[in-house]
Each structure stands twice: as structure tokens, then as C-alpha cells.
Amino acid sequence: MKLIIHRGSKEIGGTCVELQSRETRIIIDLGMPLVNAQNEPFDSKQLEGRSIPELIESHVLPEVSGLYAGEERSVNAVLISHSHQDHYGLLRYINPEIPVYMSKGSQALIEASDIFIPTKANLRNVITFEMWEPFIIDDLVITPNLVDHSGFDAAAFLIEGQGKKILYSGDFRGHGRKRILFENMIHHPLKDIDYLLLEGSMLGRGEGKYKDEAAVEIRMASMFKNKTNIAFVFCSSQNIDRLVSIYRAAKRTRQTLIIDLYTAYILDSLKDISDKLPQYWWPDIRVFYFWGHRKMLRDNGLASFAEKCVSARIYKDEVSRDKKNMVMITKYNPAFVKFIGYLGDLTGALGIYSMWEGYLERSDFRKPLQRQGIDFETVHTSGHAPERDLARLVKAFSPKCVVPIHTFQPQIYPSLFPNVHILSDSEELIL
Numbered sequence: 273m274k275l276i277i278h279r280g281s282k283e284i285g286g287t288c289v290e291l292q293s294r295e296t297r298i299i300i301d302l303g304m305p306l307v308n309a310q311n312e313p314f315d316s317k318q319l320e321g322r323s324i325p326e327l328i329e330s331h332v333l334p335e336v337s338g339l340y341a342g343e344e345r346s347v348n349a350v351l352i353s354h355s356h357q358d359h360y361g362l363l364r365y366i367n368p369e370i371p372v373y374m375s376k377g378s379q380a381l382i383e384a385s386d387i388f389i390p391t392k393a394n395l396r397n398v399i400t401f402e403m404w405e406p407f408i409i410d411d412l413v414i415t416p417n418l419v420d421h422s423g424f425d426a427a428a429f430l431i432e433g434q435g436k437k438i439l440y441s442g443d444f445r446g447h448g449r450k451r452i453l454f455e456n457m458i459h460h461p462l463k464d465i466d467y468l469l470l471e472g473s474m475l476g477r478g479e480g481k482y483k484d485e486a487a488v489e490i491r492m493a494s495m496f497k498n499k500t501n502i503a504f505v506f507c508s509s510q511n512i513d514r515l516v517s518i519y520r521a522a523k524r525t526r527q528t529l530i531i532d533l534y535t536a537y538i539l540d541s542l543k544d545i546s547d548k549l550p551q552y553w554w555p556d557i558r559v560f561y562f563w564g565h566r567k568m569l570r571d572n573g574l575a576s577f578a579e580k581c582v583s584a585r586i587y588k589d590e591v592s593r594d595k596k597n598m599v600m601i602t603k604y605n606p607a608f609v610k611f612i613g614y615l616g617d618l619t620g621a622l623g624i625y626s627m628w629e630g631y632l633e634r635s636d637f638r639k640p641l642q643r644q645g646i647d648f649e650t651v652h653t654s655g656h657a658p659e660r661d662l663a664r665l666v667k668a669f670s671p672k673c674v675v676p677i678h679t680f681q682p683q684i685y686p687s688l689f690p691n692v693h694i695l696s697d698s699e700e701l702i703l
């Protein structure tokens with residue numbers, strides 16, 4: 273067996289891993305980069321109007337023979353661990369004959385996101401798997417393991433072949449709403465793992481103020497309880513755990529939760545996978561229609577979704593009248609700025625930033641909001657395991673070798689774990 277990390281050995285984002293056995297080549301994840309060669313944020317506009325050879329030439333697409341459209345296929349399958357763009361974002365370039373394996377939740381989220389984002393995955397030839405049910409790709413046996421992560425229905429992959437066992441951790445944590453999955457892994461570890469490809473997103477970063485998703489919910493509930501005006505929560509509509517935390521905090525404090533059409537659509541697309549996710553037809557949820565979301569739905573033949581939500585629709589006048597009892601999940605953009613212009617006095621309103629703070633550093637909107645009287649606070653916990661949980665996992669599994677991936681700090685691994693083998697991008701490791 274041969275392992276190649278095409279990208280992701282020394283960076284977060286753009287993950288692409290290849291495993292080769294005698295007869296089989298599989299690719300695990302094919303993510304959009306988060307940084308360019310200069311370590312600056314990657315601009316997905318770079319993809320526009322460029323051919324596959326041009327994108328390979330400029331190292332946007334990893335150089336993987338037999339993977340892309342327009343060349344002879346020699347890759348048997350692509351596995352996608354979860355629905356974050358830095359793990360699936362370059363899928364549209366692959367040869368459409370190649371089967372793409374992912375969970376039902378990942379498929380639903382990727383397809384729903386495609387309606388609202390310019391960098392579409394254009395999924396074709398998807399085969400969905402069930403967690404913990406092994407499937408076979410030629411001479412490899414793959415077992416997806418459901419993990420706790422800010423990405424919904426995320427998998428770690430156990431890959432067995434030619435007498436070797438490889439575990440690709442994907443992205444995971446042990447402090448979210450499904451933390452029990454992590455504890456189960458620690459108490460019933462997979463045995464005889466030869467190679468553990470271990471994500472290390474949190475290495476070199478502080479752990480943050482909130483240790484888990486429960487702490488986020490508690491803090492939000494106390495903020496909602498004492499507020500005198502509307503609360504805006506800036507978070508990703510893809511972070512389903514967080515949407516649930518905000519919903520629960522709002523419900524406990526008898527607030528009406530306002531979501532936008534985009535969030536309503538994302539949640540609706542997951543209703544057959546989990547009946548516990550808040551939905552637009554629940555009594556304490558209302559939907560605000562931003563023009564842009566309506567247009568994107570209409571452009572994709574989904575105008576009927578906006579009609580379906582109409583019983584939950586809330587207009588700006590009603591929001592303005594009852595601001596004290598409202599919590600709104602939103603994004604900072606020109607439509608939002610225009611919207612708050614209609615709301616009148618915003619003194620004492622809350623702005624709660626509930627995403628990775630790195631994004632805020634890139635486009636800081638605290639000052640313009642503070643000028644309008646909005647108090648600003650960050651309430652967030654990471655989607656990734658901190659150092660101590662990575663160490664617990666390595667100790668429980670005691671793999672023969674730990675390979676760093678999805679980290680900017682691979683050089684820290686040897687000081688934390690035994691038997692570390694640091695790879696470079698494109699380097700081949702014979703297993």
C-alpha cells in the first residue's frame with residue numbers, strides 16, 4: 273500500500289489524500305484550499321474561467337493523474353469525509369464516471385449549499401454509505417465512523433487492505449452535541465491501527481473561552497434573557513450543532529428565533545435525516561426573506577420553497593415592533609446593513625459572533641455595528657479537537673504511526689505523540 277497526501281500535510285484546507293493498493297486508487301477528500309502559497313486567504317474567484325490544466329499548473333488543483341474530467345480515469349473512487357468546502361470544494365472537476373462516496377447528511381448539505389454558493393460541487397455519481405457499515409472498493413474495505421464535528425454527519429474512515437489498517441480522522445472533536453461518539457471511540461478504540469492520519473487544526477491555537485457547545489448555549493441563553501433589544505447571531509448556517517444551540521437558548525428564554533430562507537432551506541433539506549433539527553414550521557421560529565436568497569432559490573427552480581415557508585414569514589415591521597423578544601441568525605452583508613436600517617433604535621442590541629475569530633479578523637464589522645449602539649461579543653467553541661483530546665485519542669488507539677494532516681503545525685506532533693511520521697505534500701509513503 274502507498275499513501276500520498278497530495279495536499280494538507282502542512283496546512284488546513286484543501287485536503288486531498290490518496291491510498292493505493294495493488295489494484296486500487298482511492299482519493300479521500302478533495303477540498304478547496306483555505307490559503308494560497310503565500311499563506312494568504314484563498315480567493316475562490318481564482319477558479320473562474322480557468323481550465324483544469326491551468327488550475328493544476330497553478331497548484332489550485334492537486335496534481336493527481338486519472339482523477340479529473342477530460343483525462344483517462346484511473347482513480348476507482350473518491351470518499352468525502354464531510355460537507356465542509358475545504359474537504360469537498362473541488363469535486364466538480366473530477367471525471368464524472370468516478371463514484372463519490374459520502375454520508376446522506378453530507379450529500380444533502382452539499383446539494384443544498386450548491387444553490388447558494390458560486391463554487392458549486394455539481395455532485396454526480398454519488399453513493400451514500402451508512403455509518404459503521406463497511407463497503408468494498410475492489411481490494412479495500414472502508415468503514416465510515418460517525419464523528420462529532422461542526423460539519424453535520426461527518427465521518428472518519430477506517431481503510432483496510434493488504435493486511436494494513438489506516439484510519440483517516442477527518443475533522444472531529446469531543447465537545448459538541450455528539451460528544452458521546454468521541455467518548456465511545458476512546459472507551460472502545462479501534463484495534464491494531466497501523467497508520468492514523470490525524471487532524472490537528474487546533475494545534476498552535478488557543479482553546480478559546482467556551483469549552484464546549486453546552487457552554488455556548490448557556491452563555492447565549494443568559495445574554496438573551498437580559499437583553500433589552502434584538503440579538504443578532506452571526507454564524508454559519510451549515511453549523512447545525514450551533515443552530516441547535518441558538519434555538520435551544522432562544523426557546524429557554526422565550527425568544528422568537530428568526531432565520532433566513534437560506535438557513536430554513538438547509539435545515540429543511542436535513543429533515544429526513546434527523547427529526548430533531550429546528551424547522552421553519554416550528555412554532556417559535558420565523559423566516560425573514562432576503563431578496564438575494566429568494567432569487568437564488570428561484571434561479572434553481574425552487575421558488576416554491578419560499579411559498580412553502582410563507583406561514584412562518586416575518587416582515588421587518590413586525591421585527592421592529594417586537595425587537596426585545598427577537599433573536600436573529602444572520603450574516604453581515606449589504607442586505608443585512610440595509611435591513612437593520614429599518615429597525616429604528618438599536619441601543620442595547622446584541623451582536624453575537626459565533627464563528628472562528630479568524631474570519632472576523634479578515635473582515636471586521638464590529639466597529640460599524642458598535643456605532644449603531646450594538647454591543648458585540650464572541651461566543652464560540654471550535655469544531656475541532658484541542659490538543660488534550662487528540663492526545664486521548666492517540667493514547668486509546670496507540671497506532672503504529674501517526675501522520676499529521678489538516679494542520680499548520682505538523683512539527684509539534686512529535687512532542688505530543690509517539691511514532692510520528694511527518695510527510696510533505698506529494699511525498700509517497702510505502703505502508
Ligand SMILES: [Zn+2]
Nearest residue numbers: 354356423443
Ligand atoms: Zn470540517
